[in-house]
Structure formats: structure tokens, C-alpha cells
Amino acid sequence: MIDIDTLLAWGAAYKKVTAGEVIFREGSNCTFYHQLVEGKVRWININEEGKEFVQTFIEPGECFGEFPLFDDEPYAAGAIADSDAVIIRLHKPAFHQILKEDPALHFAFSKMLTQRLRFKFLILKELANHNPESSISTLLKYFKEHQKNICTKCNKLQLTRQQIADMTGLRVETVIRTMKNMQHKGRLQISRGKVYY
Amino acid sequence: MIDIDTLLAWGAAYKKVTAGEVIFREGSNCTFYHQLVEGKVRWININEEGKEFVQTFIEPGECFGEFPLFDDEPYAAGAIADSDAVIIRLHKPAFHQILKEDPALHFAFSKMLTQRLRFKFLILKELANHNPESSISTLLKYFKEHQKNICTKCNKLQLTRQQIADMTGLRVETVIRTMKNMQHKGRLQISRGKVYY
């Protein structure tokens, strides 16, 4: 999101995390702007039974945990390293200063926020609709678009059935069965378990 | 959200709409910043079977349909006057200019966006959890907080069971039954159909 050189110039520091490591917890307070440099992060809520709901998978270049930077409330979801990863962190006041001094960057930031809201609107509408097929295909469509920004040569989906389940509140079995069914109807091209597009 | 005098100074105009009137449609393009002055607006998606999913009810002072102002994509949801209402509209370029000239206002706008995202995170987590009681109580809790900003003397919930159903993707009957059950467990105070808090 923000240029790494700019972040470094403002005193940001790199931090290495290993797969499974908690970066911050839901409900805790925030002092940093976080941006992913390398690896993968999942931004999650955990329910009473310990089941994870994945709000988003974060890819390199994206920021995460940004709500408290604006409204001073605790984190709405926790962040966990989904793989070994490198993040870059900047202190909150410096982040505010950057936005203040660069209106174009602030606008880009607002644009990113609205795009995240857009995705939430989309997925929420689908979940409320209680139709696994349409939830899954909306998610796949989004990831197809999203993946283009990260890996231009990717032609197959980088999500497992379990990850799809974790982002839609469905069970793995339901996702597997629904996707099988979509394949039979010719709505998905699956080869050796992987979705191609 | 934005001061009405400021909006008028920048050439905004009032528009009256009657209950049920479409203000803008999901998927259409956007040329205005919209802010509600009086009445109530619902921001909705309609599924294949014609069932409405209410993303949010908009109260006076709030803006709506703001995503396309930043990313130039079509509206993610449509807006319908839930009652007779007065809205104020400002042309897109003027809106951009206001933000550019007033960094503090832009910051307040970003804060509003993150708060909306926060609510989406919250409700999405609940919907994915498939637990009507917790979906409903999360929604009620949110509205309790939210209502304080609009009507300080309100002591009862301004939402019908149908409206709760429309925001959670549940059926009216399920909402009624679940709320009855919550009352029996002493988790809700209901008197003559209305929820008090």
C-alpha cells in the first residue's frame, strides 16, 4: 500500500514472523501501521468453539489491522502469519503524519478502504442468502481478480477447500460437495483437486 | 457527516424523496455524494428471488453510496427511501475538492469508513457462525450504540423483527422465535413486542 522507502524514511522497521505466529490479537490495542512485505497473513476472528473465520488473506504490499489507526478502538480481528512472513511496522503518529502530508496517498488509502467495504458488502450479501454455490463462486471470482494483482501468471486458484470454508462459514465437506456439483454443471474446471480458470 | 452549510457552499442541492422511492440502483454509476438530511434510507441488495438484504439503515447526518466516489466502480448496493426523506447531493468533483482542501475532514471520513468496515467484520463473523441468537444480539448491541448518536432519549429498539431478519439473512419467524427464547433466558427485555434496554 505505502511505498517501503517512504515507510523506512519515517522510521518503520521490519519484523520477521514464523508460520502460525500471532501478529496481534482481536480486542487488543494498536500502536502500529502494519504492512506485509513477504509471505501470507490471515486476518481472523475466533468463535466460542475455537473455529476460525477468515475475514481476509493478506498478500504482500497490503496493509492490515488499520481500523484502530483511525478510530482508536481495539482490533476487530486478529492477525496470524499464514506462512513465514516479513512485515513492516510504522508507529501510529508517523502514519497520521504521512497521510496529512500526502493527500494523494490519503485518497489511495480511502480507495483501498472502500474496496474492502465493497468486498464485505458482496460476501455479506451472499452469506445472508444461504446459498453455498453462490457464496463460493463470489469468493472465487473475487480471488481470481485479486490474484491478478499479485501473480499475473497464476492460472489456478491458490485457495484450499478448507480456506474457502473458513471465509464463508461453510464446512469443508459442504464446500467440497458444492464445488463437485458446480464442476458437474460445468461451472468450474477442476483438475486434480485444483480449480483452473 | 459533512456540515450542511459547507455542502451548500460547494453547490450541493436538496432532493426530496417519498417512501419506497429508489435513490440509486445497485450496479449503476455514480455522480453524486449523498447525505441524508431527514427521514430514513435503506441501503440494500436484492437477490435472485427478489428478497432484500439490508446492508445498513441510514440515519440523518450519515452519507451513503460513497464507494464509487473513490474507486469509480458502480454502486455495490442500491438505496431506497425507507420513509419520506430529504437528501442533499453534491457533485463528485466538488466532493473530491472538499476532501483535498480539508485534511481533518478527510480523516473523519476515513474514520467513518473504518467504522463501517468494523461493523461489517462484526456482522460477517456472526453470520458465518450460523448462530441466530448471537447474530441478533450483535445487531441489537450495535444498534443500541448507534441509536445513541441519533436519539439520546430512545430507550427502546427502533427495529422490527422483519428489519432484523433483513439485516441478518434470517427469516422473520426465526428472529421472532429466537428473540422469544432470549427473553425466556433473561437476555432481552421485551414488552408488548418492543425490545427495551
Place this chain on the structure above:
DNA sequence: CTTTTTTTATGAGTTAAGTCATAAGCTTAT
């Protein structure tokens, strides 16, 4: 103060997703 409309209420039956158990197919590591 009626009449009409909306909202809340409740029962009975259906259905689709969840649950649990088990196994086969791919990857990755030693």
C-alpha cells in the same frame, strides 16, 4: 371509534447444511 394494515406469534412438515466416520489421493520431509 371502527376498519385496515402491519407486526408478532405459533404449529407442523420439509430440507439442506452440519456432523461424524472413514478412506483415498497428493505433498512434503526425513
Place this chain on the structure above:
DNA sequence: ATAAGCTTATGACTTAACTCATAAAAAAAG
């Protein structure tokens, strides 16, 4: 190359929300 672990696959059973139907209660309109 073999074992271990993750991912996909499939069947049988259960359950909780949906559906439909009907009615009482409350609010709004005339």
C-alpha cells in the same frame, strides 16, 4: 523411498432453520 500429514472425497445420520399456514395483537388510517 517410505512415512507423515494435509487435502479431497463420500456415505449415513441428525438437526436447526426454512416454509407455509393461520391467527392474535398492536399500530395506523379513515
